[in-house]
Amino acid sequence: MATRQTQFLARSLLTPAVGLLFVWMIVPLALTIYFSTLHYSLLDPGSEAFVGLENFRYFLTDPAFLASLQNTLVLVGSVLALTILLGIPLALLMDQPVIGRNFVRLMVIAPFFVMPTVSALVWKNLLMHPVSGLFAWLAKLVGATPIDWFNDVPLFAVILIVAWQWLPFATLILLTALQSLDEEQKEAAEMDGASAVSTFIYITLPHLARPITVVILIETIFLLTVFAEIFVTTGGGPGLQTTNIAFLIYSQALIQFDVGSASAGGLVAVVIANIVAFFLVRIVGRNLEA
Amino acid sequence: MGQITLQDVQKSFGPVHIIKGADLDIADGSFVVFVGPSGCGKTTLLRLIAGLEDVSGGKILIDGKNVVDTPPAKRGLSMVFQSYALYPHMSVRGNIGFGLKMAGLARDEINRKVEAAAATLNLSPYLDRKPRELSGGQRQRVAIGRAIVREPKAFLFDEPLSNLDAALRVQMRIEVTRLQKQLGTTAIYVTHDQVEAMTMADKIVVLNGGKIEQYGSPLELYERPANLFVAGFIGSPKMNFVTGELALQRGAATIGVRPEHLKIERDGGSGWPGTIAVAEHLGSDTFLYVDAGSLGMLTARYIGELSLHAGDRVSLVPDPARIHRFDESGNALRG
Ligand SMILES: Nc1ncnc2c1ncn2[C@@H]1O[C@H](COP(=O)(O)OP(=O)(O)O)[C@@H](O)[C@H]1O
Numbered sequence: 001m002a003t004r005q006t007q008f009l010a011r012s013l014l015t016p017a018v019g020l021l022f023v024w025m026i027v028p029l030a031l032t033i034y035f036s037t038l039h040y041s042l043l044d045p046g047s048e049a050f051v052g053l054e055n056f057r058y059f060l061t062d063p064a065f066l067a068s069l070q071n072t073l074v075l076v077g078s079v080l081a082l083t084i085l086l087g088i089p090l091a092l093l094m095d096q097p098v099i100g101r102n103f104v105r106l107m108v109i110a111p112f113f114v115m116p117t118v119s120a121l122v123w124k125n126l127l128m129h130p131v132s133g134l135f136a137w138l139a140k141l142v143g144a145t146p147i148d149w150f151n152d153v154p155l156f157a158v159i160l161i162v163a164w165q166w167l168p169f170a171t172l173i174l175l176t177a178l179q180s181l182d183e184e185q186k187e188a189a190e191m192d193g194a195s196a197v198s199t200f201i202y203i204t205l206p207h208l209a210r211p212i213t214v215v216i217l218i219e220t221i222f223l224l225t226v227f228a229e230i231f232v233t234t235g236g237g238p239g240l241q242t243t244n245i246a247f248l249i250y251s252q253a254l255i256q257f258d259v260g261s262a263s264a265g266g267l268v269a270v271v272i273a274n275i276v277a278f279f280l281v282r283i284v285g286r287n288l289e290a
Numbered sequence: 291m292g293q294i295t296l297q298d299v300q301k302s303f304g305p306v307h308i309i310k311g312a313d314l315d316i317a318d319g320s321f322v323v324f325v326g327p328s329g330c331g332k333t334t335l336l337r338l339i340a341g342l343e344d345v346s347g348g349k350i351l352i353d354g355k356n357v358v359d360t361p362p363a364k365r366g367l368s369m370v371f372q373s374y375a376l377y378p379h380m381s382v383r384g385n386i387g388f389g390l391k392m393a394g395l396a397r398d399e400i401n402r403k404v405e406a407a408a409a410t411l412n413l414s415p416y417l418d419r420k421p422r423e424l425s426g427g428q429r430q431r432v433a434i435g436r437a438i439v440r441e442p443k444a445f446l447f448d449e450p451l452s453n454l455d456a457a458l459r460v461q462m463r464i465e466v467t468r469l470q471k472q473l474g475t476t477a478i479y480v481t482h483d484q485v486e487a488m489t490m491a492d493k494i495v496v497l498n499g500g501k502i503e504q505y506g507s508p509l510e511l512y513e514r515p516a517n518l519f520v521a522g523f524i525g526s527p528k529m530n531f532v533t534g535e536l537a538l539q540r541g542a543a544t545i546g547v548r549p550e551h552l553k554i555e556r557d558g559g560s561g562w563p564g565t566i567a568v569a570e571h572l573g574s575d576t577f578l579y580v581d582a583g584s585l586g587m588l589t590a591r592y593i594g595e596l597s598l599h600a601g602d603r604v605s606l607v608p609d610p611a612r613i614h615r616f617d618e619s620g621n622a623l624r625g
Pocket residue numbers: 303306308326327328329330331332333334335
């Protein structure tokens with residue numbers, strides 16, 4: 001792209017694609033902004049009227065909003081913690097030369113390829129079901145009362161399911177990072193008299209700082225919008241116990257048929273995502289600098 | 291003290307026999323260089339001494355104690371890796387002091403020793419930098435600092451200068467040698483570069499195919515190579531070998547003459563006649579590559595400038611006292 005002609009050519013060839021993408025993004029956003037200023041209920045067609053910021057006031061002062069915001073943050077934080085704290089030892093294990101290592105790797109990666117709805121169904125009906133689930137059977141085997149996961153600890157149950165889905169991702173990223181750790185560095189540490197634990201703390205963990213940051217940033221983006229797992233298992237309940245922001249917006253729009261309020265909620269969610277991203281980049285982003 | 295003895299040390303990786311019985315006696319305080327072609331097992335032998343690999347047989351004695359079952363850190367040796375293997379997220383101070391920290395020394399004692407080592411190596415201004423903020427030569431010095439700060443019984447170097455440019459390599463060569471003499475610590479130094487070996491070593495170990503071909507001082511190896519391999523490996527340019535009639539006349543299968551021991555005479559002299567194929571004029575030296583017919587290509591070296599050129603005919607006269615004789619199996623014949 002050195003000369004003016006090639007630059008012009010490149011730009012004119014790129015324009016249609018960029019233009020299409022732009023329209024693709026801007027139309028829904030503009031519509032959402034437009035709807036968020038309307039009184040617009042599907043139960044009451046023809047009554048659309050401009051209400052200014054009324055929808056935002058309604059959404060933000062709804063007690064469900066604060067509860068779902070809290071649930072969102074707890075969900076994101078817990079899943080991040082679980083996937084990283086379990087991902088590191090798993091990756092360390094998979095980095096060892098054991099027989100059938102490739103098969104083990106494939107098995108560990110597998111959950112990532114299962115659709116969220118499917119895995120949620122499996123967990124709900126086969127594993128966590130209070131009567132016929134595997135966990136209930138195990139509990140009875142040792143003589144304990146089975147836990148009714150989705151009634152007693154609903155948010156924790158959802159966290160477990162989501163963490164199970166994201167553990168492979170974290171493990172895989174950490175494993176590739178471990179494999180890029182220079183063998184001679186570990187040997188140098190060995191010559192320096194470092195024990196296995198010291199080598200992990202002083203050599204391996206600092207080496208993993210960057211991939212951990214990547215895992216946190218990428219997972220957060222997706223975890224802020226967890227929906228299918230909640231929809232399939234608890235439907236946001238009992239009460240509001242498992243309603244996160246994404247699910248709240250869905251319930252506004254399609255359970256209460258309030259498009260205006262749902263649009264306002266959608267915009268609020270965008271703002272929240274940006275706030276979270278801002279703080280994340282401040283906290284962990286410096287690890288990404290070379 | 292750092293007296294190291296190898297007794298019939300063997301190493302196999304699976305079915306592949308790499309080190310085929312090494313016997314060696316390294317005196318305390320000496321600078322010993324392992325030299326040999328790439329893949330001959332130099333690094334493996336060094337790693338066996340360090341304890342980073344387990345021996346398949348034989349004994350390694352450090353100050354008389356067999357250490358084959360001792361973990362690396364307990365052997366009291368320190369190693370400088372070819373890639374330096376610095377800890378990238380630690381400052382220079384952290385890198386040099388890491389071994390002391392692992393040994394549980396108090397912080398101010400660590401600082402004192404690290405600063406002393408840094409001063410020796412001219413690293414004081416860089417103590418708070420990260421390795422990636424240093425030049426190649428400085429990183430090299432940090433790696434050496436990490437080795438000396440622990441006051442080991444011996445240093446192990448694995449081709450430590452091979453990543454540096456030519457000028458820096460010569461400078462570091464001198465610095466490493468001087469440092470080793472100043473500290474008086476035993477050093478084992480691996481290189482494939484025979485010039486490095488000749489200039490740095492008190493004693494050279496020539497390795498080939500996992501076997502020790504010869505062990506001796508640089509001049510011993512130069513003047514009395516034990517076999518064809520050592521004769522060809524030590525010295526630059528390489529020794530000329532001649533077989534056939536001329537060798538048989540001297541009661542040998544092969545005779546060897548170093549390029550610097552061939553006197554160059556104009557055509558018609560009493561020596562081996564030939565035509566110059568290539569003449570290299572360096573000012574300080576002149577190298578002639580001479581096509582000597584049935585004797586093959588011969589290299590001759592003249593100290594200073596000699597105005598001969600490709601195509602000129604010359605006659606090469608070997609210095610009779612400096613002709614090396616070898617038997618059929620390649621071993622040197624003496625007397
Ligand atoms: N861990 C290992 N497993 C199998 N073979 C090895 C291993 N390390 C070295 N070797 C083999 O041992 C031989 C000597 O290697 P090395 O000691 O690194 O040679 P050098 O340092 O002299 O170039 C090589 O042929 C190499 O392929």
